[in-house]
């Protein structure tokens with residue numbers, strides 16, 4: 001590690017909703033910064049105007065806020081290197097492009113898009129790919145093949161141009177990645193990428209390097225998809241004579257079967273979100289689901305993401321944000337891609353759910369209960385939540401598991417009737433209702449005892465009675481412990497449901 005102050009940045013392009021892979025990149029940057037007492041920066045890279053999507057920047061900011069990832073400097077926060085949105089820094093990049101031209105590291109190219117297209121097509125026809133490089137640039141319309149007067153004249157006439165980086169010939173670029181180790185690339189394999197366009201806009205490569213330098217970034221932590229750009233970036237640092245930051249390229253998030261990068265289509269196909277928040281495409285109106293709207297707790301979501309690519313080296317799986325900050329290190333980020341596991345993701349939410357207090361869960365659940373028009377008291381709702389929470393992964397599932405606490409069964413499960421309802425059931429249940437009217441107090445422990453002795457003294461079968469009783473109270477063969485349900489329903493409602501159930505079922 002260098003002795004420079006630790007400064008990292010998350011640098012998304014607002015070209016759509018933030019994929020969970022992007023959230024993970026932001027998270028690892030955040031954990032690394034906080035662990036080392038460093039600074040976390042949010043920079044918006046919006047130089048590619050053709051790919052700009054309205055609403056995407058706000059979406060990114062809201063997503064990171066939901067996750068609890070905080071920035072010390074950035075678009076909304078401000079800071080000593082403001083502005084932090086590249087389109088607001090536009091006037092700054094030309095100077096750097098000019099510097100590279102002056103030092104011979106870059107050149108003007110006047111080839112039209114049509115000419116380049118033609119070259120690409122010709123190459124394709126002979127099963128090759130066209131690259132603008134040390135060989136081809138000798139025969140193309142660029143300043144390397146023109147007199148300075150000619151170049152000046154063309155620019156003066158307003159002829160559109162791009163500035164291309166002049167990849168040095170016959171060199172090896174040696175890169176040190178904190179996750180991948182040493183990587184060496186020969187410059188023959190690289191092409192003369194565009195750095196700047198005559199409309200005054202830099203490309204990603206130039207703006208990214210200039211800003212990382214000006215913002216004094218010490219560590220660039222980003223997705224593996226940027227690894228192919230690293231040789232160019234290193235060469236750019238060298239061309240400017242700047243010290244390069246450390247680099248760490250994070251492994252990809254893979255589809256659940258491990259075959260390729262996790263995409264939005266996998267989420268649609270397999271029924272899980274790949275975005276942190278719901279997103280509505282401003283052009284097509286298409287809606288994509290989000291973790292927040294699907295009932296995930298942000299801390300569970302963050303915990304799950306942290307372990308997709310990093311491991312603590314112990315068996316521990318549950319980490320608060322503070323614990324993640326304490327434990328995180330880039331050394332324990334793997335090289336191989338991590339398979340996304342939708343079931344494990346639910347498991348994390350379940351773990352967080354069962355650890356929430358009944359009071360907190362009841363407050364969340366009350367929003368759903370309210371919308372259904374029920375008004376249980378806090379105490380009752382907390383008891384219900386306590387009984388149900390082991391059975392669910394998400395708060396809204398509490399309703400599916402326990403709606404019978406609030407409303408009597410409308411129907412009775414036919415399969416259960418067929419299997420459990422016997423000729424004697426109606427009489428037995430009527431007798432049981434009469435007996436229950438004498439049980440006092442009507443709490444779970446007393447009910448357990450009372451039911452047991454009533455069944456025994458009448459020489460009845462425990463299983464048979466309990467299954468039919470459950471059918472009448474719940475409408476199906478589900479739910480928590482029966483005496484707990486009865487205690488919550490109360491004596492009057494329990495007896496009413498038994499009588500109503502018997503009356504309904506005998507008529508079927």
Ligand code: GLU
Pocket residue numbers: 011012013045208221222223226
């Ligand atoms: N703007 C790039 C992106 O959208 C940033 C890549 C980097 O971190 O250098 O991912």
